Amino acid sequence: MTNLTESAMFDVDEKAGNNAQRIMWMILCGVGIIMILGAIAGFLSAHSAEGGGPLNLAGYAVLGVFISVTLILAFTIWKLFQLVKQSGERVPRREKLNRNIIVACGGLGGIMGLAIAASGISNISEQGADPFVALLAGPLPLIIVVPLIFVWGVIMPVVAWFWHTRVIDEQEANAYRDGGYYAGYAFLMLTPLWWLLWRGGLLPEPDGVAIYLSFSLVWTAVWFWKKYR
């Protein structure tokens, strides 16, 4: 009887362990959807900048592939979410709060990204700006900029402080710190390397957005790996 109970108990742990991989795939699928939506927006904006009008057959085919992949990724997220729910993992209180904060921040980031993208797309259709430049460096109206500055400059530091001091445990803090080290070293090593390659005429000028995204990506990847491996 004891063996049965113990095996059931370890089965619960094993299923819960798989949830980490499922959550990782859900996040990756979510990132994939955001990137494909960006590609769709860029594709439609470029089409509109070239004069607009109805799409030709090739255009519909490209759009069809984008939409199909988006739907497959959305279905995968839904399926994985069902598996996580069915696994019966009992999430400790602290971890539940942690996941809720991460999901809320992800949602907030998504809304901010959509607001910036929507404004960029309107720039393209109104002024015929280059889609890439308009999405990343075009002017933004104050009605969008002010709330974004408030969220990023006031709300996020408070959430980050609360998350670090009241929510995460020491193992996650350790994983996060390691992520910071890896990201810091990647920044210190790679940025001058890129600068030298640029000076030597081998690469384009160092790009602040690319460096910022790489830094964030390394930090997040190491944090996730150290926490869930």
Next chain:
Amino acid sequence: MKNQLKVLRAMRNWSQADLGDHLDVSRQAVNAIETGKYDPSLPLAFRISRLFDMPIEEIFDDEFNGERDV
């Protein structure tokens, strides 16, 4: 660091989430300690020691063989 956490937990029929609740850490933290991928801080080691009512050195094994570095 090798430890007896999994055995002690099994003796009480606790899942990793149950032990996480008792120690106020996540299930991932319990898993990382059990598998030796993360060594707990001294305060957490003391909490574990008090929870199982055992000395720290009976729960954790630092594989010290008695030879001292001079």
